[in-house]
Amino acid sequence: MTGRGEVTTGPLPIGQFVQLVKQTVVRDPLFNNQALKGEVTQWKQYASGHTYFSLRDQDGQMRAVIWKGRCAIDPSIKEGSEVVIIASIDLYVRRGEIQLNVERIEPVSVLGELEKTKRLLVEQLRKEGELDRLRQPIPALPRHIAIITGAGSAALADMQRLIENRWPGLRRTVIGVLVQGPRATEEIVRGLAAARRLSNPEVAKRRGEPPVDLVIVGRGGGSPEDLWAFNLEPVARAIIASPVPIVSAVGHESDVLVSDLVADLRASTPSDAIERVVPVLPELHYLLDEYEERLGVASRRQIHDSRQRLSILHARLRVAPMAGLNRAKANVLTLSSRIKVSTQRILGLQSTRLAHFEASLSAIHPQRVLERGYSMTQTSDGTVLSSVDGLNIGQNIILNFADGSADAEIKKTQLNEGTK
Amino acid sequence: MTDKIPTYTEATQRLEAIVAMLERGGMGLDETLKLYEEGADLLRLCKTELATAEGKLNELQLDEIETQLQTEEQ
Numbered sequence: 001m002t003g004r005g006e007v008t009t010g011p012l013p014i015g016q017f018v019q020l021v022k023q024t025v026v027r028d029p030l031f032n033n034q035a036l037k038g039e040v041t042q043w044k045q046y047a048s049g050h051t052y053f054s055l056r057d058q059d060g061q062m063r064a065v066i067w068k069g070r071c072a073i074d075p076s077i078k079e080g081s082e083v084v085i086i087a088s089i090d091l092y093v094r095r096g097e098i099q100l101n102v103e104r105i106e107p108v109s110v111l112g113e114l115e116k117t118k119r120l121l122v123e124q125l126r127k128e129g130e131l132d133r134l135r136q137p138i139p140a141l142p143r144h145i146a147i148i149t150g151a152g153s154a155a156l157a158d159m160q161r162l163i164e165n166r167w168p169g170l171r172r173t174v175i176g177v178l179v180q181g182p183r184a185t186e187e188i189v190r191g192l193a194a195a196r197r198l199s200n201p202e203v204a205k206r207r208g209e210p211p212v213d214l215v216i217v218g219r220g221g222g223s224p225e226d227l228w229a230f231n232l233e234p235v236a237r238a239i240i241a242s243p244v245p246i247v248s249a250v251g252h253e254s255d256v257l258v259s260d261l262v263a264d265l266r267a268s269t270p271s272d273a274i275e276r277v278v279p280v281l282p283e284l285h286y287l288l289d290e291y292e293e294r295l296g297v298a299s300r301r302q303i304h305d306s307r308q309r310l311s312i313l314h315a316r317l318r319v320a321p322m323a324g325l326n327r328a329k330a331n332v333l334t335l336s337s338r339i340k341v342s343t344q345r346i347l348g349l350q351s352t353r354l355a356h357f358e359a360s361l362s363a364i365h366p367q368r369v370l371e372r373g374y375s376m377t378q379t380s381d382g383t384v385l386s387s388v389d390g391l392n393i394g395q396n397i398i399l400n401f402a403d404g405s406a407d408a409e410i411k412k413t414q415l416n417e418g419t420k
Numbered sequence: 421m422t423d424k425i426p427t428y429t430e431a432t433q434r435l436e437a438i439v440a441m442l443e444r445g446g447m448g449l450d451e452t453l454k455l456y457e458e459g460a461d462l463l464r465l466c467k468t469e470l471a472t473a474e475g476k477l478n479e480l481q482l483d484e485i486e487t488q489l490q491t492e493e494q
Binding site for chain 2: 139140141142143144151167168169170171172173174175176177187190191194197198203206207209210281284285287288291292294295298299301302303305306307310
């Protein structure tokens with residue numbers, strides 16, 4: 001490609017420019033496998049087998065071509081028909097014209113018919129109670145998964161890759177079927193029947209593998225018509241009748257398919273199905289290792305505790321006969337020491353009290369008073385004198401001191417001032 | 421435990437219960453040993469289960485599998 005560099009040096013040849021435009025346009029995923037609807041005009045089928053027409057509505061139009069044998073063309077399509085097409089954009093370089101390469105074309109009336117059939121089927125299944133039937137549980141650990149999908153499809157490659165990431169080597173049997181077109185329904189039903197036979201223990205034994213215990217049936221996304229087999233009664237009935245749990249895994253976002261309604265598990269895409277039913281093996285191993293560790297630790301601790309309890313019991317058993325005696329002895333000891341203590345306390349209290357008493361007693365003893373310099377006066381007949389009143393001049397008295405006594409004679413008496 | 425071989429889910433649930441009981445403690449030696457044995461058996465079973473889930477990858481067209489089945493069912 002002589003590149004954009006030439007644009008700066010001189011004019012670009014138009015042919016090269018159209019090539020550039022084409023490359024940009026056809027690479028855009030938005031313009032690839034796009035579902036489009038509109039009215040057919042200038043419908044022309046050539047002897048070569050190619051069909052040319054324009055698809056238009058009130059806002060715009062574009063040329064379209066159906067290459068020979070590219071897809072089935074409903075004979076009812078004619079000038080003015082409303083159709084839905086799946087097409088990719090292309091640029092016819094020689095003329096510089098953009099056109100649509102058509103992969104599928106369906107008259108809209110057919111789609112309407114399909115919708116009506118589907119509604120009736122859902123209604124019927126609901127009436128039969130099939131929509132509320134008890135679903136089969138998905139095994140926590142699938143031993144043998146059957147995958148019914150398009151052989152060599154992108155959806156299958158995605159599923160295989162995801163399984164290998166999660167559980168390398170997980171046992172599985174892929175049953176390659178047509179998932180769109182007129183034979184799809186029949187093939188999907190036969191695929192389900194084959195999976196059912198693989199779930200038979202007798203057959204499985206002969207094949208030397210565990211019976212199939214989980215079935216994934218599905219395909220990648222597509223136009224409503226492409227997915228239509230999954231809306232048809234034979235497929236729905238085969239899913240309902242399956243003795244093995246079935247996951248419906250059709251890649252689509254908007255509409256719910258009948259297979260989704262009747263399956264044991266609905267996955268939004270084939271990859272989603274794998275993520276929901278295939279465990280991550282290293283996580284399972286980790287969990288088991290953890291159990292093993294906990295089991296070992298807890299058991300060892302239990303055994304250790306039991307042994308310890310045993311040795312304590314043993315020791316207690318050995319001293320049991322002495323225990324009663326020892327207890328009595330201990331009681332006696334406690335009692336006697338308590339008695340001793342309280343006796344001492346009582347004695348101590350009393351001797352203190354006695355000492356106090358003694359002290360106060362001795363403070364008032366006459367001898368102590370005399371020792372402080374006072375003297376006691378008595379008459380010769382021993383009466384203690386406490387008043388001057390009644391003493392006569394010349395009367396003999398005795399003066400008592402702390403260390404002895406003296407005889408004395410009254411010379412004079414007088415009353416203290418203010419004393420009566 | 422019953423004589424029936426437990427499923428993987430049943431086995432892991434029982435394992436959890438056993439480990440919890442042992443961790444709570446306070447049981448006799450006899451019971452401890454019995455629970456340990458049961459737990460070890462369950463662990464072995466779970467590991468075997470994980471190993472047996474690995475196997476052949478068959479990728480067959482519908483016609484091929486039907487032909488195979490036809491001969492195997494005779």
